[in-house]
Amino acid sequence: MLEKPSVIRHYRWHVGTIAWLLHRITGLLLIFYLVLHIWVIHHISQGPAGFNKVMGVVQTPIFLLLEIGLLGCVLYHAFNGLRIIVIEFSKEGVEAHKQIYAAMMAVAIILFLIGGVPMFIHFLHALAG
Amino acid sequence: MKFPRTSGGFYAWLFQRLTGILLVILLLIHFAVTHNLPKGGTLTYAVVAPRLATATWKVFDLMFLVCALFHGLNGVWMVIQDYVHSETAQMWIYYGLCTLGLILLILGAITVIPFKA
Numbered sequence: 089m090l091e092k093p094s095v096i097r098h099y100r101w102h103v104g105t106i107a108w109l110l111h112r113i114t115g116l117l118l119i120f121y122l123v124l125h126i127w128v129i130h131h132i133s134q135g136p137a138g139f140n141k142v143m144g145v146v147q148t149p150i151f152l153l154l155e156i157g158l159l160g161c162v163l164y165h166a167f168n169g170l171r172i173i174v175i176e177f178s179k180e181g182v183e184a185h186k187q188i189y190a191a192m193m194a195v196a197i198i199l200f201l202i203g204g205v206p207m208f209i210h211f212l213h214a215l216a217g
Numbered sequence: 218m219k220f221p222r223t224s225g226g227f228y229a230w231l232f233q234r235l236t237g238i239l240l241v242i243l244l245l246i247h248f249a250v251t252h253n254l255p256k257g258g259t260l261t262y263a264v265v266a267p268r269l270a271t272a273t274w275k276v277f278d279l280m281f282l283v284c285a286l287f288h289g290l291n292g293v294w295m296v297i298q299d300y301v302h303s304e305t306a307q308m309w310i311y312y313g314l315c316t317l318g319l320i321l322l323i324l325g326a327i328t329v330i331p332f333k334a
């Protein structure tokens with residue numbers, strides 16, 4: 089039988105573990121997106137026809153929906169990243185780490201709503217044609 | 218010979234943080250101006266080209282490119298070091314990431330620098 093080694097006392101999902109895992113996953117998704125983004129935008133060198141063609145493809149409803157997820161990834165990664173930096177650079181930060189996490193996530197959520205709601209409406213319009 | 222990687226070091230750590238802070242600022246400007254959020258709208262050549270033709274946006278986009286590529290690829294390198302332990306494999310991945318970074322840097326630079334509307 090597979091058993092947890094007894095030296096490992098606890099292997100639970102803490103808020104810190106989830107925050108770290110999400111930071112890692114969103115970071116990897118973002119660099120993957122960056123590669124595609126550089127390649128897509130490079131089409132502008134081909135002039136209006138080539139650029140509008142590729143931009144037409146990446147602005148179809150499915151992409152518009154995925155873009156809202158992208159905004160979520162960016163905002164989570166950015167504000168969790170700032171949390172990491174603040175906590176590393178200040179002594180008070182370590183003591184108040186829960187409050188700092190809550191504050192950063194609050195800002196991220198507000199920005200997500202400000203950007204995401206219009207994006208979603210835009211998506212619905214595109215869907216309706 | 219030991220693979221002379223520089224990571225795990227002070228500068229990799231420091232520049233990950235510096236580029237991270239810069240990226241927050243650059244991204245907020247990028248969303249507000251390039252993507253016209255919160256209003257949004259469809260992006261076409263007619264919208265993008267006049268902006269990209271100006272020196273200010275060229276400098277902005279090049280800074281953005283350098284910061285994001287360094288941060289993203291250095292980040293991937295940090296992740297790799299957590300999971301790949303063989304020195305040889307690490308070395309090949311390290312040079313692979315450097316090559317990828319160089320290719321993307323050139324691709325981005327030749328998109329932005331010579332652009333005329």
Ligand code: HEM
Nearest residue numbers: 112115116118119122166169170237240241289292293295
């Ligand atoms: C928007 C502002 C951003 C901030 C403030 C930020 C901050 C950070 C910080 C502080 C780390 C180090 C985490 C650690 O040492 O444990 C990190 C890791 C990482 N970042 Fe960012 N980042 C930002 C944007 C980006 C972007 C645009 C990308 C993709 C191109 C990206 C990709 C990564 C990756 C792949 C990692 C490695 C993840 C890991 O080690 O688990 N980040 N980020």
